[in-house]
Amino acid sequence: MFWRMTGLSAASPVDTILDKENFTLEELLDEDEIIQECKALNSRLINFLRDKAQVEQLLRYVMEEVPEDSEKKRSFKFPFIACEIFTCEIDVILRTLVEDEELMDLLFSFVKPDHPHSTLLSGYFSKVVICLMLRKTAPLMNYVQGHPEIVVQLVDLIGITSIMEVLIRLIGADENIYSNYGDTMQWLENTDVLEMIADKFSSSDSPEVHANAAEILCAVTRCAPPSLATKICSPRLFHHALEESRPKSVLVHSLSVCISLLDPKRLASASYQAFRSNLSHGALVTASPETVDGMLESLGNLLKLLDTSSAENILPTPYGYLRPPLGKHRLKIVEFISVLLTIGSETAEKELIRQSAIKRSIDLFFEYPYNNFLHHHVENIIVSCLEGKRTELIEHVLNDCDTVGKILVAERLSSLSTESNAPTVPSEEKAPPRIGNVGHMTRIANKLIQLGNSNSIIQAHLQENTEWVEWQTNVLVKRNEVENVYHWACGRPTSLHDRGRDSDDDDYRDRDYDVAALANNLSQAFRYGIYSNDDIEEVCGCASFRIEYFTANIFYYPVHTLSSACLCVWVGRSLSLHLIVLYSISMTSVIGYCYVLRIHVGFVNAGTRIT
Numbered sequence: 001m002f003w004r005m006t007g008l009s010a011a012s013p014v015d016t017i018l019d020k021e022n023f024t025l026e027e028l029l030d031e032d033e034i035i036q037e038c039k040a041l042n043s044r045l046i047n048f049l050r051d052k053a054q055v056e057q058l059l060r061y062v063m064e065e066v067p068e069d070s071e072k073k074r075s076f077k078f079p080f081i082a083c084e085i086f087t088c089e090i091d092v093i094l095r096t097l098v099e100d101e102e103l104m105d106l107l108f109s110f111v112k113p114d115h116p117h118s119t120l121l122s123g124y125f126s127k128v129v130i131c132l133m134l135r136k137t138a139p140l141m142n143y144v145q146g147h148p149e150i151v152v153q154l155v156d157l158i159g160i161t162s163i164m165e166v167l168i169r170l171i172g173a174d175e176n177i178y179s180n181y182g183d184t185m186q187w188l189e190n191t192d193v194l195e196m197i198a199d200k201f202s203s204s205d206s207p208e209v210h211a212n213a214a215e216i217l218c219a220v221t222r223c224a225p226p227s228l229a230t231k232i233c234s235p236r237l238f239h240h241a242l243e244e245s246r247p248k249s250v251l252v253h254s255l256s257v258c259i260s261l262l263d264p265k266r267l268a269s270a271s272y273q274a275f276r277s278n279l280s281h282g283a284l285v286t287a288s289p290e291t292v293d294g295m296l297e298s299l300g301n302l303l304k305l306l307d308t309s310s311a312e313n314i315l316p317t318p319y320g321y322l323r324p325p326l327g328k329h330r331l332k333i334v335e336f337i338s339v340l341l342t343i344g345s346e347t348a349e350k351e352l353i354r355q356s357a358i359k360r361s362i363d364l365f366f367e368y369p370y371n372n373f374l375h376h377h378v379e380n381i382i383v384s385c386l387e388g389k390r391t392e393l394i395e396h397v398l399n400d401c402d403t404v405g406k407i408l409v410a411e412r413l414s415s416l417s418t419e420s421n422a423p424t425v426p427s428e429e430k431a432p433p434r435i436g437n438v439g440h441m442t443r444i445a446n447k448l449i450q451l452g453n454s455n456s457i458i459q460a461h462l463q464e465n466t467e468w469v470e471w472q473t474n475v476l477v478k479r480n481e482v483e484n485v486y487h488w489a490c491g492r493p494t495s496l497h498d499r500g501r502d503s504d505d506d507d508y509r510d511r512d513y514d515v516a517a518l519a520n521n522l523s524q525a526f527r528y529g530i531y532s533n534d535d536i537e538e539v540c541g542c543a544s545f546r547i548e549y550f551t552a553n554i555f556y557y558p559v560h561t562l563s564s565a566c567l568c569v570w571v572g573r574s575l576s577l578h579l580i581v582l583y584s585i586s587m588t589s590v591i592g593y594c595y596v597l598r599i600h601v602g603f604v605n606a607g608t609r610i611t
Contacts (some may be wrong), residue, residue, distance in 0.1 A: 012037060018044050025057055028401050029081045030073060038088045049085065052100060058082040059097075059106050062124045064452045065116045083124040087131050098132060098139040106144075111153040111376045117160060125488045130237045133169050142168070145187050155196045157385035159204070162211040167197075171228065173219035182268070194220065194231045207249040214253035218260040248329045251305070255332045258295055296351045308361050319370065319416065320426040331377070334361050339379045341384040344601050349393055352607060358385065359401045366406055367423050369416065369435035379440050386451050386458065404448070407441050411475065414438075434466065442483075445476055500559050 014037045017023050020073060028045070037045050046053060061082035067074050086093065097103050109115060110125045132140045132145055144150050156168070157163040168174050171188055200213040218230055240566055276279040313324040337357050340348045358381060385393040398401050411481060416424060416432040426432040449472070452459040462468055 012042070014042060014045055016047065018320060024072075025054055026078065029061075029078050031364045031528060034081060035084050035088065036135070038090060041090070041324075046090055046092060048292050049090075050096050051104065052096060052423065055093060055096050055100075055103060056106065058085060059103065059128075061126060062086070063107070063110045063115075063121060066119065079121065080122055085125055085130045089131060089135050091135070094132060098136045098143070101143075104143050105395070107154075108147070108150055111150065111157060111163070113153070113156065115162075117157060117580055119160070119162070122162040126166050129166050130169055135580075148191070148295075151188075151191065151193055152196065154195065155200070158197065158200055158216070159209040161208075163214060164216060168216055168219050170217075170253045171220065173216065173223045173595050182530050186397075189228050196226070201250045201254060205247055207247070207398055209251040210247075210249045214256045217257045221257070221260045233256070251329045252332045257337045259332075259339050261291070262295075262343055273541055289345070289347070292340075292345050292348055296348060298428055299351060299357065300355055302336070303357055303360060306330055306333055316369070319430075320424065322368075323423055323425055326371055326374060326423075330364070331373055333380075334364065334374060334377045337361055337386070338380045341381055346390070349388070349390060349401050353392060353396050356400075357394060362397075362401045362403060362406065365437065366410055369410075369424060371557070372436070372440075375437050375440040379444055382444055385456075386447065391457065398458070404461065404465060404468055407445060408465075408471055410437070410441060442479060443450060444477070444482070445472070449476075462587075517564070533543075 012027065013031050013033055017027050017031060021411060030046075035043070038049075049058070059082075061078045068338055076209060086097075088396045097107070107128065110121070111119070129140075151167075151170070154163055154167045158167065194217070197213050197216055200209050204210070217232055221229065241550060283547075308324060308327070308330065315322040315325040339362075340352060341358075361378050365375060368374055384399055385397040388394070413435075415434055418426060448458060448462060452462055461471075
């Protein structure tokens with residue numbers, strides 16, 4: 001072949017260095033092509049790098065801090081290249097490392113308390129260890145098992161995200177690896193690693209430590225072997241959240257662990273199910289009744305935090321200001337209440353009713369009309385209660401919480417309240433804006449009507465309220481008609497036959513749209529004047545553009561010649577958008593501009609600038 005002919009191919013710079021009688025590792029690391037040569041399995045290079053002395057020096061580059069006045073190559077380039085050599089996953093180099101006790105001691109000396117732990121070198125250390133976990137699992141785990149202090153040291157460094165990732169994989173809580181990892185990590189089940197991680201909520205004030213500890217515990221509930229994950233059900237892991245002297249980050253992240261343990265949606269992902277199907281050392285972990293009872297013991301203290309009335313913390317907003325803001329901790333408490341209602345625990349439901357947790361959550365829904373995260377969780381709370389089989393829950397939401405009455409009051413006012421004692425206060429310079437939770441109220445109202453058709457309690461409650469009946473007839477019905485996408489004059493199907501299709505794409509799969517003609521019309525219909533003369537000349541001088549494919553795979557369109565200076569065209573079908581990729585044959589220029597089409601009715605919307 002051409003590139004194999006001696007006279008026409010240039011020698012590799014790496015081979016040139018290797019041809020020298022005396023060369024150093026630094027000379028190789030300074031060569032830009034060394035990583036490519038490693039991936040190409042250059043035998044001379046690999047035979048040199050596999051030597052213990054070279055592996056040791058590579059480790060030192062990865063782990064050792066250098067003085068601030070050192071050369072940039074020593075501070076940045078050499079550590080990066082050394083890490084990349086290890087992550088090339090060359091078997092003989094990794095074997096030299098894992099089979100030598102001294103080299104492994106050197107590697108894990110990085111996690112000792114007296115060793116500096118910069119973010120940069122922690123990332124390199126993490127990549128090397130994870131590479132060993134993937135390619136040399138058994139030798140690495142045997143070494144860690146023989147040195148149990150390593151786990152303790154890793155937990156002590158949990159505030160560093162890179163170290164946290166190592167710990168997640170070490171305990172088998174990563175769903176992407178270790179499909180047959182059970183036999184090599186049984187010893188971890190006899191350790192108190194989870195208790196050590198949970199204790200970080202009380203022993204540290206660092207939000208990073210709390211966040212990473214919660215991340216590990218949540219990963220354990222999702223992916224770790226059940227014999228290890230069941231330990232997370234201990235009440236010891238939750239009592240730290242409500243210690244009065246602890247920062248709010250402890251509460252937020254502790255509740256994240258509770259939610260991960262309770263939420264049934266965490267078991268729904270296909271990747272998780274596929275991962276679990278490959279494991280044979282246990283079943284899925286679910287929260288036991290004892291765990292739920294332990295959480296409910298702290299519910300009263302949690303609800304006290306929802307009643308925060310301090311106005312010291314004021315947050316300015318475009319529409320006014322919040323006094324006080326909702327806060328992450330209160331949002332997380334509402335999410336926790338929402339998840340508690342999904343597990344079907346009668347004890348939990350009775351306790352939530354007794355302590356007015358549902359009522360307070362619904363009050364927050366109307367007190368903070370622009371917090372859509374809150375609205376989402378409260379809507380789930382209301383729907384869970386209405387769809388439940390227990391009459392007490394339904395009556396509590398309808399009567400004690402007065403959900404219907406509060407919706408009608410909010411709809412009647414329609415704009416932000418000007419009451420001085422409300423937490424959401426409009427700006428004095430502007431007219432009060434329209435409240436931002438109308439969409440969620442509409443969904444809740446429609447759900448009430450839907451469930452009322454099969455539930456006499458809901459139906460009777462709605463019919464007894466004359467204001468509701470009037471609002472439903474004059475407002476809700478018309479609003480639903482306007483928001484019904486099947487009635488929109490933009491190509492949506494109007495027949496029942498089309499409406500019943502499984503996919504929106506099926507409605508247009510067999511239709512032949514002249515996209516090229518529409519795009520051509522765009523250049524005649526819109527002249528925004530954003531191009532300079534040079535831009536226009538450049539566009540006119542380049543080769544024609546053409547349509548390659550639809551990313552949504554509605555159909556494969558043939559090549560069309562376009563005269564418009566476009567980079568890409570968005571073809572919209574109401575709420576759904578599909579991207580047509582356009583590119584120049586000569587690839588001489590790219591104009592950062594696109595047009596928006598609605599091909600089903602033949603009109604165009606304004607263009608959108610791409611940056």
